[in-house]
Amino acid sequence: MNRPANLAISMARIIAVSTLLIISGCGGGGGGSSGNSGGGASMVAVPNVVGSTQAAATTSITGAGLTVGAVTMQSSSTATSGTVISENPAAAASVTKGSAVALVVSSGPAMVAVPNVVGNTQAAATTAITGAGLTLGAVTMQSSNTVTSGNVISESPAAATSVASGSAVALVVSTGASTTTPTLGGIVIGLTSGVTVHVLNGADNVPVTANGAFTFPTALTTGAAYSVSVGAPQPTGQTCAVQNASGTAASTNITNVVVYCTINVTAATLTGVYTAVTDNLSQQGDALDSVTFDAVSSYTGSATQNVDGVITNPSVTGTYAVAPIYSIPTLTLNGTDIGAIEFNGSAVVVLANATGGALPGLFIGVEQAQNASVSTVNGSYTSVSLESTSPTSASLATVTALNGIGTFGAEQRNTNGTISTVPANPAGTYTVTTSGAITLGTGGNGVSGAVSADGDLLVLAPITSNGNGSTPGIYVAVKQGTGVTAATMNGIYTMASLSTSTAAGTVGAAYTVGVADGVFSGGYVENNAGASSTNNPVSGTYTTTANGTLTWTVTGGATLTGTVSADGNVFVLTDLTSGDAPILLVGVHQ
Numbered sequence: 001m002n003r004p005a006n007l008a009i010s011m012a013r014i015i016a017v018s019t020l021l022i023i024s025g026c027g028g029g030g031g032g033s034s035g036n037s038g039g040g041a042s043m044v045a046v047p048n049v050v051g052s053t054q055a056a057a058t059t060s061i062t063g064a065g066l067t068v069g070a071v072t073m074q075s076s077s078t079a080t081s082g083t084v085i086s087e088n089p090a091a092a093a094s095v096t097k098g099s100a101v102a103l104v105v106s107s108g109p110a111m112v113a114v115p116n117v118v119g120n121t122q123a124a125a126t127t128a129i130t131g132a133g134l135t136l137g138a139v140t141m142q143s144s145n146t147v148t149s150g151n152v153i154s155e156s157p158a159a160a161t162s163v164a165s166g167s168a169v170a171l172v173v174s175t176g177a178s179t180t181t182p183t184l185g186g187i188v189i190g191l192t193s194g195v196t197v198h199v200l201n202g203a204d205n206v207p208v209t210a211n212g213a214f215t216f217p218t219a220l221t222t223g224a225a226y227s228v229s230v231g232a233p234q235p236t237g238q239t240c241a242v243q244n245a246s247g248t249a250a251s252t253n254i255t256n257v258v259v260y261c262t263i264n265v266t267a268a269t270l271t272g273v274y275t276a277v278t279d280n281l282s283q284q285g286d287a288l289d290s291v292t293f294d295a296v297s298s299y300t301g302s303a304t305q306n307v308d309g310v311i312t313n314p315s316v317t318g319t320y321a322v323a324p325i326y327s328i329p330t331l332t333l334n335g336t337d338i339g340a341i342e343f344n345g346s347a348v349v350v351l352a353n354a355t356g357g358a359l360p361g362l363f364i365g366v367e368q369a370q371n372a373s374v375s376t377v378n379g380s381y382t383s384v385s386l387e388s389t390s391p392t393s394a395s396l397a398t399v400t401a402l403n404g405i406g407t408f409g410a411e412q413r414n415t416n417g418t419i420s421t422v423p424a425n426p427a428g429t430y431t432v433t434t435s436g437a438i439t440l441g442t443g444g445n446g447v448s449g450a451v452s453a454d455g456d457l458l459v460l461a462p463i464t465s466n467g468n469g470s471t472p473g474i475y476v477a478v479k480q481g482t483g484v485t486a487a488t489m490n491g492i493y494t495m496a497s498l499s500t501s502t503a504a505g506t507v508g509a510a511y512t513v514g515v516a517d518g519v520f521s522g523g524y525v526e527n528n529a530g531a532s533s534t535n536n537p538v539s540g541t542y543t544t545t546a547n548g549t550l551t552w553t554v555t556g557g558a559t560l561t562g563t564v565s566a567d568g569n570v571f572v573l574t575d576l577t578s579g580d581a582p583i584l585l586v587g588v589h590q
Contacts, residue, residue: 041096048091049084054105057084061101069100073107077166081108109164116159117152122173125152129169137168141175143251145223149176180222182249185215186257189516190238190491190590197240198231199259205231208259211490220249228257237264241327243514260514262492262590263343265329267322270341271295274348275437275450276365277459277474278303279498279584281388281506286472288448288461289316289365297321304448304463306472308388311463328492328512328590337363338510338525340494342588346452347570349496349586351510354525356532360508362386362498364459364476364586366452369436374404376432377451380480381458382549382563384574386584387473391416392500394574394582396561397424399477406430406440414575414582416500447475455479456565476586481566484548486518488568492590493520499575499583505529511538511587518542520552560585 047064049057058068069088079085085104089095112133117125126136137156147153153172157163184201188208191197199206204216220226227246234240240261247254270293278287285307293299301316318334322341331339331348336357339350345367352361369376378401385395393416398409406429411422430440436451440460449460458477495511506529513522521539525532540554544564552560552573558580562573573585 043094044097046087046089046091046093046095046101049087049101049103050091051079052084053082054084054103057087057103065097066095067098067100069102072102072104074104075108075110075165076106077109079106081106109166111162112165114155114157114159114161114163114169117155117169117171118159119147120152121150122152122171125155125171133165134163135166135168137170139170140172142172143177143180143222144174145177147174149174180251181219182222182251183215183219183253184226184228184249184257185213185253185255186228186244186259187211187213187516188240188259188261189514190261190263191235191240192238192261192263195235195238197235197238197259197261199242200229200231201226211487213255214259220254222249222251224249226254228259230259235261238262239264239324239327258514258516260327260492262328265322265341265343265345265590267297267320268295269345270320270322270331270348271345273301273368273435274365275368275459276348276363277449277461277476278352278361278363279386279388279472279474280352280359280361281386281392281498281500285388286461286463286474288463289363291316291365293320306461306463308472326512328494330494330512333363339363339496340512340588340590342569343590344454344569346454347457347588349494349510349588351496351498351508351525351527353527353530354508354510354532356527356530359506359530360498360527362474362496362508362584362586364474364496366436366450366457366459369451369453369455370434372432372434372436372451374401374430374432376436376455377401377430377438377458378403380547381477382480382572383458383475383477384562384572384584385473385475386498386574386582387471389471389473392582394499394584395422396574396576398480401430404429404431412576414580417579417581419576419578449475452570454567454569456567456570474584476572476584478548478563478565478570478572480547480549480563482546484544484546484564484566484568486542486544487516488544488566489515489542489564489571489589490517491515491568493571493587494590495585495587497583497585499581507581513538515542558583 044065047060049060088102115128115132156170191211196207196209204218208214228242230240238261243258244256273292276289287303287305289303291299291301298319303316305312321332336355337350337352338354341348348365350363381399383399387393395411395413397411400407407427408425410424413420428441439448447460447462460475498508509524509526511524513520524536525534543551548563550562550564558575560573564571569589571587575583
């Protein structure tokens with residue numbers, strides 16, 4: 001009775017086991033494992049390298065078990081040069097290990113040529129610029145007498161320049177012809193009283209009767225050319241010329257025209273007896289010369305020379321000439337020495353060996369006075385010395401002369417760049433002959449020289465032997481005055497200087513400058529240790545006090561200190577700045 005039931009149970013067990021076997025057999029290899037140990041390929045995810053440098057992308061790809069495939073360079077205005085723009089397969093894609101990932105790498109923005117838009121309207125220029133893949137930069141408006149209003153005058157960068165795509169192109173656009181009317185003018189300097197100079201610009205004629213500013217009555221138009229000249233006749237006894245004479249008017253007033261006038265000086269101006277001091281630092285010597293100029297072309301005389309304390313008396317002869325350079329009378333001695341004569345003949349300043357080939361020297365002379373006495377030199381003087389010691393030194397002091405007694409202030413001394421204060425010397429005596437010859441002090445320590453005919457200038461040198469002799473050097477003193485202003489000096493000056501240079505030795509220079517209202521400019525010849533150079537520019541500013549104290553500041557150079565005479569005819573300067581070389585500079589008005 002139970003056999004069928006047992007059979008049913010047995011069959012059910014057989015079916016269940018068979019089903020289990022079938023299910024187990026579907027597991028992939030009979031091992032019961034869900035992995036690939038049976039020999040199938042391994043899969044990996046592609047890393048995200050977009051934005052990375054090519055080198056960093058390569059490291060990431062190979063580190064993921066993949067290889068770098070083809071690398072294509074492509075310009076891009078957004079992706080930095082050298083960085084990945086895209087990858088294939090894309091980031092996160094599942095690929096077989098060892099697969100290649102291709103990269104597209106940025107070569108930076110595309111380069112395009114700037115289109116030529118000069119002459120186009122602003123609108124057309126903008127269209128051309130943006131059409132070339134560029135952007136419009138700053139637009140500046142500017143007047144133009146040649147380009148129609150609204151059209152492009154210029155572009156930057158220029159047409160055909162290769163620039164990165166997206167770069168800006170700036171434009172200058174015309175506003176049309178200017179309606180401004182700038183004036184033309186400047187300043188007259190050096191004109192003597194009671195005369196007239198006619199300043200011309202085309203048909204415009206401005207008669208000027210006094211030093212100072214002038215303006216032409218007819219205004220210019222922007223872009224108009226101008227050329228200023230001096231009309232005939234020249235002022236009586238003078239010659240005038242123009243600096244900054246020509247140019248093209250812009251939109252602002254022109255005020256830099258300089259009409260400079262000098263008094264006519266000739267060889268005949270230099271006549272009679274002159275007393276001169278000379279110095280040549282390289283020989284550690286000085287001399288006091290007495291020379292007679294013949295008013296034609298030659299001079300003769302004698303000298304008392306002090307070379308390192310040894311006194312000698314050589315004769316002096318030579319030739320001279322006066323000729324205009326840039327309409328300014330220039331004195332030449334012996335064909336090599338260059339300087340000038342003060343317009344009234346009272347003084348001369350000369351740079352010896354200005355043309356080079358020999359070391360420079362200084363020659364400062366004054367015209368012999370008439371009917372001089374001790375009272376002729378009464379007053380306060382600023383004295384500058386240049387002493388041929390080793391090392392060279394220069395000094396500045398105030399000396400007061402009164403009826404044969406001289407008193408001295410403390411001395412500021414520059415010894416090869418070292419500045420010191422030397423206590424005042426005791427008061428001393430002096431004598432003056434009717435011809436202006438001066439002797440200071442007593443015994444062998446005295447110095448000798450002369451006062452100029454107009455009383456402005458003293459020149460002195462120690463030429464009296466006393467044992468080894470007095471220290472070689474020269475002294476130049478200018479009388480102080482009252483009422484001096486910057487305008488006192490308006491005019492043309494020639495200056496001569498002598499100094500030392502630690503690098504090259506002795507340095508001398510002859511300057512010609514225009515001076516007006518606190519500003520000077522001009523040029524100079526220099527002898528630097530025997531080598532000459534010409535047409536060297538010089539400019540700067542100056543200030544004065546009422547007693548004539550003068551501060552002279554050279555642009556990019558030294559600041560010198562000294563005094564200008566009350567009439568502005570002569571001045572003397574030295575350098576009292578620490579580290580600067582000792583110098584003596586003397587200037588005369590022309």
